[in-house]
Amino acid sequence: MSFVTVMFYFFEAVAALAGLSLVFVRNVFYGALLLIVCLLSIAAIYILAFAEFVAVTQILIYAGGVLVVIIFGVMLTAKISGRPLVVKHSNLFGGILASGSLLLLLSYFILEQNFQAQQNDIVPNNPAINSIGFGLMTDFVLPFEVAGILLLIALIGAAVIASTIKSKKI
């Protein structure tokens, strides 16, 4: 078992554990931190799956951006409500039933499935970042543009929602 393999399973374990504990944790703040842990380990797994660029994006945008924003939100709401950030559970039984059975189904059938059969081209490649960039400008230029519009819309939306809060206060 090589080091890489160990690392792989280690990060898998970490991610899984973080995900699991997210279910049980009661504090929103800890939850956010656990999610960061989870995302970081996933980023590591990405690297092991030859997706360095995705991994970097994951760390930068997700862990660094999104979750910071979320934690910010947590702080903000805590401040407004003035309540402890402890979260109650509800629908526990139904939730466990649903997600548990889904997990069972998925894992059973994933193990049944032979994905190797569908392999297109066994070219173990090391995707260069430039090929991603090239792709973004050629094959994926439209999604790229659309993503831009999407971001713009999200921005406008968030701004509208936020701005009305202010106007309400006045």
Added chain:
Amino acid sequence: MENDLRSTLDHIFESLLVLGPEVILSIGILLVIIVGLVKKEHAIPTLLSLLIFSFSFLFIIADWKALAEPISLFQGMLRQDTFSLYLRGLADIAGILTVLMSWRNQESQRNLSEYYALIIAAVLGTHLLVMSTNLLMVFLSLELISISSYVLTGFVFDKKGAEGSLKYFLFGSVASAVMLYGLSMFYGFTGTLDFTSEVFFTKLYPSQTPLFFIAGLMTVSGFLYKIAAAPLHPWAPDVYEAAPMPIVAFFSVVPKLAGIGVLTRFIMAINLRGAASYDWQFVLGIVAILSLTVGNFSALMQKNPKRLMAYSSIAQAGFLLIGVIAFLPQGIQFMLFYATIYVVMNFLVFIYLQYFEKNGFVSIAEYSGIGKTFLWPSIFLLIALISLTGLPPTAGFTAKLFIFSSLWEAYQLTGKNILVWLLIFGLLNTVVSLFYYLRIPYYAFIKNRESELKTNILAFENLFGFVLVLLILLFFFSPGLLMGWINKITFVFVIRYPLSVIG
């Protein structure tokens, strides 16, 4: 490499030219926002967005005329064909109607330019979604619709609005996450994102494992959520109740068009030219039956017209699905016909719901006797509701007749019992739907009230409504006008499958 790149860029450029309507809409978003920053008058963003939609629509007509063969754009990201052109045109019309409705509602509206920008964005998303042949594009354009919708829901800016937004957002995000998981599985099965490509078929064909079914179901769930089909409907009533009236009308139409469009394409793809080992007809049949039942029965006890229309739209989603379920070119054409009529009649209903809401009638019980004070609006509303029920002489009847015909034809070809059940269920549900559709006219005409409100017969709504009523009647008496167009739609996907395989 150099040549490759050049040809790719040329292709992109050509694609962009074909994509005129979308370009116009994208520019429109920016324009509306910028203008909104500069000018504070209400009328300007309204007129501007009206113009944008009209241009887009004109462009679509031009495209329609120019189009000979389906074109693949951006290396299989999108497909320009008559099917998508038709739905896009319909979405544009819905956009125009929404803007017109909003015009009558704008004094209560703030942040108008953002409001219109979001509407345009949602229409843009619809455009892209119905053209998408690529899993990534499906996801992105769906999100484009969703995110603008989340924000639009809360445009009343009150407690209810915020709540509606939140609910829509949470449900929508989960649904798209589930869909995404399904999409990722499909990528895994085939290695391609283009679900119309030959590779997709050849790779998928041998791997029809249960996982394939799960993935398909998850993906379809995402689309079903967009058209508010049961069991992915529960967001609809709350959202409809919370949102402002033009937006409700918009929601009841545009995301449905988008969802049903992409669902049609996708389900044809994973039906594997009729060779799928899983019976997608059955799946959709169950969904349709559920939608019809849940929608109609839940609508029975509603007291708020908006919620009532929400449940009605759930049931109507079931009817739209019936057209798809036939898995026949005619079925899809009839579905488009139904969708067109649905746009007209739903807008007709909402125009008057808004009109009455503005005059202070909010719950159905308050509609008592408005038939006397608001004669014409009540009559137009009645016609719209009759059409929704599906009684002659309205186009709603023709549309129902058509989709049930295609269902019967499908039954004749396949002999599947689920189709007969669906037929019977669907038609019997019409009887149930009568109960609640007629509740509003029932209160309006039969209950009495003492009121001496002065009404303006020449109100904008009446003019607007009159045109739509004429359309409803016109399409009943000569559906050929519309079907003539729809008949030109050669739905490439289905045609390619020999019917014998299905039968």
Added chain:
Amino acid sequence: MVSFIVSGRISEKYSWAVTFVAPLFLLVSALSAGYVFYTIWGDQPYVVQWSWFTIGDTNLSAGIYLNNISALMVLIVTLISFLVHVYSTGYMAGDEGITRYFSMLGFFTFAMLGIVLADSLLLVFVFWEMVGFASYMLIGHWKDKPEAAAAASKAFLFNRIGDAGFLIGLMLIWTNTGTFDLAELAKVQDIYSWQTTASLCLFCGVMGKSAQFPLLTWLPDAMEGPTPVSALIHAATMVAAGVFLLARVDFLFTPTALDVIAIVGIITACMAALSALVQSDIKKILAYSTISQLGLMITAIGAGSSAAAMLHLFTHAFFKAGLFLCAGIVIHVLHQAQQQAHTHFNVQDIRNLGGLRKKLPFTFVAFILSGSALAGLPFFSGFLSKDAILTAIAGWKGSDFSWRWIVFIAAFIVSFITVIYTFRMIWTVFMGEEKSTASLPVVEPPLVMRGPVALLAIASVWLIVSVNPFHYHGWIFNVLHSGKHFDLGIISFISVLWITLAVATSYFIFRKKTISSELLLNNFYLDKLYTSAIGKPSLRLASMVSFVDRKCIDGFIHVSAYAQVTTAHFIGWFDRAIVDGTVNGIASLSRVAGNMTRSFQGGKIQLYILWAILAIIIFLIWTLF
């Protein structure tokens, strides 16, 4: 020929306005009837046909079929009708519904002639029902009398019951022969099994119309109508239509059917005769006697001698009409006298009457004459016709002892009883002391009323039937009778003795004594039986059905509508509560109550999600496994 129908129609139409015109028209029609009778009598049947309507390959014609029987009948009908019309102008004078009365009377005559002349069974049925309608209208003439209305309804209803049978018979005949035409039907020679059923069905109609057992109770009630009506319809013509019909279609009857007919006839005759014995209402006595006589005629037909039946019909028509009209006179004059004297008692109750012979000598004589005919005293027409019937039965019974002997004996008993009740009636009304009427200024009625009575009374003597007062083979019987000739002189002899005995018995025993029997008075409680066995149950059935209709079928609809709404609620509830409630409940029992109440508020997005996901998973599992 057409003149009959025309005259019938005209009388129907015009008498509406002019009361006097009606008898005039009837006179015309009676005269023409006489002419017709003269031409037809003994000749070949006369047939005229017009097509009425055609369906498919069935051609239903309307036409006239005149043979001896119908010619005789025409004569009877027009003549008596004419007399009754004349009589009625006096009897009904001053009645406010007189135009209606005469128009219905005219309509009745028209319809009756229709029955007589019709050439097809269907047409007979048509007029048969019309006659019933006329009878209904006439019985119920005094509309504000609830009894009259009830009696009218009853009469029509009983007739309808019979008619239903008639209709079935018609259908049977038509299905098997493809025609209703009497002339065509007469050609059917072979005896088929369907004929029994068919003829019995026809007989059902006869039972209704001629008040045979078990449909006899309507006739006594029908006496609520004006007395001339009783005379015309319920004594002379309509009730006799049944006998006429049987005589007319006698070729259809099979021996089995005839046996049944004879039995029914004799049962009716006996029952009615016994009932007549104890009645106190003068009209009811006459009614029961009518039923009884009809029973005898039917028995005669059953015995295979339609000629005898027709003969008796003929004589009976005259003397019974006469009796009724006499009774009418009694009632009428007493009524008028009562009005003058301002007293009130039931003038129809013979117990209130007595000794009227002094005040009403003319009526007394007429009554005696007609009554003797009814009783069958020698030298009266009734004797001869009854003799014919008895002879027929005697011939039919055969020499070996069988149940037919019982019929034969019963017939004799009936004629015996007839004598008794007739004389009881005469005695109580005309002889003895005056009771309630003593102080009343009773005078004979006007000529218009006396005239017809006189004619009818004269017609009760034997000469009308044959010259020989002891032999019925007169002009009528000879023409009507065909086939084997059965004659038994001894019967005449026996009956003379028998009747003398009866007269003696009645004079010595029943003169003073009245028999009273609740059973007989109420006609064997048949009415009660009908009310309790058919009337009430059917009403109860009706209300039950209506209950079923309202509660069950409608209830079902309501339940389904309710179920729909419930389903709606349930789905909504399921949406909000079940998923919600159970999940919460199982998760933490302590919170169940709180959550349940809250869960009804709904609007929980996470539950929506959970529900949707669960639905998908359930569907997955269902499909995959």
Added chain:
Amino acid sequence: MFPIHHFLLLAAFLFCAGLLVIIVKRNAIMVLLGIELMLNASNLNLVAFNQLHPAQLGGQMFALFVIIVAVCEAAVGLAIVLRIYQYYQTSVPDEISELRDS
């Protein structure tokens, strides 16, 4: 290259965990976290599958765009949640129930 199943199983697990979080947690922000988890599960799938079909880089591209979408969703979602706080002083979705069937 690691067995693809191991990626997939982890993804499935995370997906279900995210779902559970969404259903169970009575806090809108936690639900948001759950959604992020689910999106990441799908991303993991995509990246893993990209190893099988490396030619077009479709999986990786898809994953990148998913991340972008996640950002958008998070932004809008947070804005909405903040507004909810404004009105309701709570972030428990269950307690926000003005809208319901009458």
Added chain:
Amino acid sequence: MHHYLISLLIFTPLLVAVVGLFIPAKAEKYFRYSTLGVNLFQLAVLVMMLMRYVTEAGVQFVEKKSWITLSLGSWGMLKAEYFVGVDGLGMPMVALSVFVLLIATISSWTIDKNVKGYFLLLLILNAAIIGSFTALDFLLFYLFFEFMLLPMFFLIAIWGGARREYASIKFFLYTLLGSIFILIAMIALYISVHDPSSSGQLVHSFNLLNMTDPTNFISNSVLDPNNPWKIGPLDARLWAFLLLFFGFAIKLPMVPVHTWLPDAHVEAPTPVSVILAALLLKIGGYGLVRIAFPIFPEAAMHFSMFIGVMGVISIIYGGLNAMASKDLKRLIAYSSVSHMGFVLLGLASITPEGVAGSIYQMFSHGLVSALLFLIAGVLYDRTHDRTIGNYSGLSIKMKSYTAIVLVGFFASMGLPGFSGFIAEIMIFLGAFKSNSVNGLLHESLAIIATLGLILGAAYYLWTLQRMFFGPYDLKGNIAHSSIYDLNNREYLMLIPLAIAALFFGIFPQPLINFIDPFARNFSEFVLSTGKSLTLNP
């Protein structure tokens, strides 16, 4: 000119209704007189049609315009036509409609609540009724059929009695359910049938005449007569027939789907009751004769015993219910159920006599039930009370009224001399003959049905006895001043009906001339075609 007679009949009321929309509601007179004018005009047109009608010539006055022609790609063409015409079935019904509608308008003169709306709805209803009786295209028929529902719904719901809301909704739901059944069958039919006249291309046509020809069915379609599919325990064709049958039976109405009728009748205003009973019920019977039987002859034969039994049940059940009714209108309504049972019985026999009788019965019942409802309406107008038990001895105060009532009642119980008798006789003939001719019905059905005649006499006579005879008395809150005899307007509407009922009872041939050729062809066609088609075991 005479090519457009039917269109004139159908579209004149619609046109006037459209014009009326723009007339202010205050001009009440305009609406009354224009409706009357339309009716008179229709009467004139009708007379022209009757004069030109050739009794043996089958379908006449045909107008055929293409209406919807859609190309459906590989699936062929969809063709619906504006195809109208009348034959021996349609002509009497159209005549009846025109006549009764005229009477109904006269009877509507007393309406004073929202006159505009009322008469406009009446005009629309008028067009729809005549349209359904003349349409020979299934889609067109269905259009008119459904189009009747809404005006009727509003007429009952707005101008009706105390429980009008319940009644109207019940009416609507029942009939809508029925029309859904018909719709299913219609869809199945037009998909399975092609138009033989179009060569080359497959044309799915709604033409009712095409549908009757078994050779026009596309082979291996669900309803292909030569090789029908099996759905569940029965042939698809049998199912389709049953759908049509129940769809029309609801309209007819047949027990046990009749309960909308008493309520609707009781609550509806008089003219609407008249139209409902005299015309709308007939559409049920008409539909059976025009559509269900000829298209599925073998199914009709297969189910004829069942239909006959249902008919007899309706006869008896309706009669019993009528007997138990305490409300005059309810009684009449149930008697309608009973009478329409005869229609079923006659049809089930599939003999010329039975079928002709059924049509005759429809016609006759149209006249008589109109008369009866008008009678009930006259009383209700005066006293606003229809409880039978509250009246007694009315004949003393209302002589002419009582005379008319007598005519009506006796006509309804099928006394000879009235049209009902002829109809019932023919039906009995047919039902009786059936066993020996085609073996479809057992004679016992006809025998049991005679019970209906007795029941009919019983409830009518009882009513007469209770309401009109005996001493004059009123109970309840009825003012004595409100009892008065008929006025001229009432004579005008009652007398023609009474005369018509009498005329067609005495001289049936004029009407039979219309019906008979049709009935003969019909039964021959159904029997021969039905026998040539086999049912899947």
